[in-house]
Amino acid sequence: MKVLLLKDAKEEGGQDPYVRELGLHGLEATLIPVLSFEFLSLPTFWEKLSRPEGYGGLIFTSPRAVEAVELSLEQDGKSEGEGRIPPVGDTGFQKSVWKKSLRETWNAKPVYVVGNATASLVKKLGLEAEGESSGNAEKLAEWICSREPPALPLLFPCGALKGEVLPQMLKDKGIPMESIIVYRKIPHPGIQVNLDSYYSKQHQQGSALALRRASRPASPFSAPLASRTASSTFGSSPEAASSKSSSQPSAPPPRAPWPPRACP
Template sequence: MHVLLLKEPRDEESGPDPYVKELASYGHKATLIPVLSFKFVSLNTLSDKLFQADYYGGLIFTSPRAVEAVVKSLEADERKEEWDQSMRDKWNTKSIYVVGKATAALVKSLGLKTLGEDTGTAEILSRVIIEREDKKMSPLLFPCGSLKREVLPTALRDNGVPLETMTVYQTAEHPDLKKNLKNYFTEQGTPASIAFFSPSGVRFCLEVIQRLSGKQLMQIKFAAIGPTTRDAMAAEGLGVSCTAEKPTGEHLAAAIAKALQEPSTGHSA
């Protein structure tokens, strides 16, 4: 069966996309359509903060894009050598918190040791941080996107954990999104399942998908990568057939495969 994944393809250098690969193992043909575009901002300021490790108690990363901003900031100021020689080791004496394995892998490529990669959500990670950190500590530096949710910052502040947030990328709708969706539905027809990967993906895609699928909308099994995305789908009145137990290709593919074996119950639009 055809499955539409509303996410950008993985870098070709790092091999086949794990979501496509896992779904293929169940006999389903998955297609990726990128939903978001990103613009990095304040990289010089970020670079400066990364070289003030003594001021901070640690780092928090909740998205791969924030780690990419760090990589770019080091390149921009030609500070990679200095990072490798001394600054990386300074940060490794502190706590480096991450959500999810994809983000953790990127953080590890910077030579940093990670905590919390199995948490899966910012909400669960915030509980780990609160349990581990001293309220008298130096602030944690949290590079993030313009559309970040306030769950983690609010939880930390409510529990007295000092935090410094910094917007390092801005998120917008991918310029080719509507065209790519139209082409997909024209060429492939209505997919058996559609998976959303973020609340912003729901916001940018849902109306177009409703229009393109028409009466067949009721037959689509809608999947969510996690509880935050699931809640955003439900808030739009969309029936959610399944949610990945963890935000990985393996768990999402298993959830979709199971949902596709079940009879359609229909969705409210």
Template structure:
């Protein structure tokens, strides 16, 4: 049974994307098509803020791209040396909140200690943070994308927890997306399921998938990696057959098997 995953490939220890590996273990032949490209911006401003941890209560990372922005800031050897010699440990005296295990793993790779990794979305992370934080005068530094949702900032500010957002990347459509979709449907046919991994993926892909599927659209089970993406699919009038309980290969596989009655 063929399933289509609209996401970037990520290598695991054996070189295979963990979603492809997990789905394959349960008889699902998964194909990945990258949907998004990212342009990083305001990196010097971001590093200037990272350079002054005393001005912040902690950090929030809700996507792997926000962590990648830190890596890009540290490509300069002098900045990397400052980070490794002093800044990293100063930040580690403060909370570093994350959404999801993938983001937590990247945060650990840059030497920070993540908290909240079992929170699968921004709303759950906000609830977790509110259970641990009290109103404070210093803001949490929140590097984010240009299309961020206001769920987390709204909840935190409602509890008197200060937040300072900084846009460090913006999202664009992958330059080969439309071609990749056409090639997939012409070579592989209509899949039994399509999983969206972001609202942007819904925006950039759904109309073409509906067109390419034609009369066979009713056989596709549409799935979402989380509630925000599920809302974006539903807003287009499409029924969501499966929403992963958390953004992991195991939970997505469980949800897909249930929706496909495997």
């Protein structure tokens, strides 16, 4: 049996766990992603990242927010302390500044994350993550509230549909936070093409299977029931039917009356 999954692909890459689990049960699963992400305000985000002295730390609750950091490092923008705009295509400028000074400065501050997938991406940026075992935003907020409150706001890059649990909990505890929307969900641009391709492939496979079945020679066991019944009763030919009839025992001849009558 075949199964079509309409969902986001696995964040860490590799085989999707749903596809793997269905395969273990003999099901052939195909995954078609239905959502994509559009990144927003990356130059503004870079400006905030380039001024770590104005923040008490970072909060990441999704892998997409970490990806926004990577993309912001590739954007043209103003350098820290030099007041110049790098030329178009100078994508290594921000990365070099990040590696030389910004990364070390941010590492002196707490970097809070939700989940192992997000923590793994944060570590690839050269940052030390904490709180990844919290599992969700509410648990992470509890973790942050249990620490010494920062004097400066925590920088929170997030999506357009962010939950309000974490910001509200921090606000209730008097912990300052500054959020910036860096991505939003949009329909996947290739969903229609992928669906058309999938159904076209299934139709072709179904037509090929029907053609193979139609080209097979007829089996004697596929004859109609009435024909099989007649064949089993009378044989496959008139001679066989005659032979079968002659093999049946005949009725005994009529017996003579008793006692015998006298002849005249």
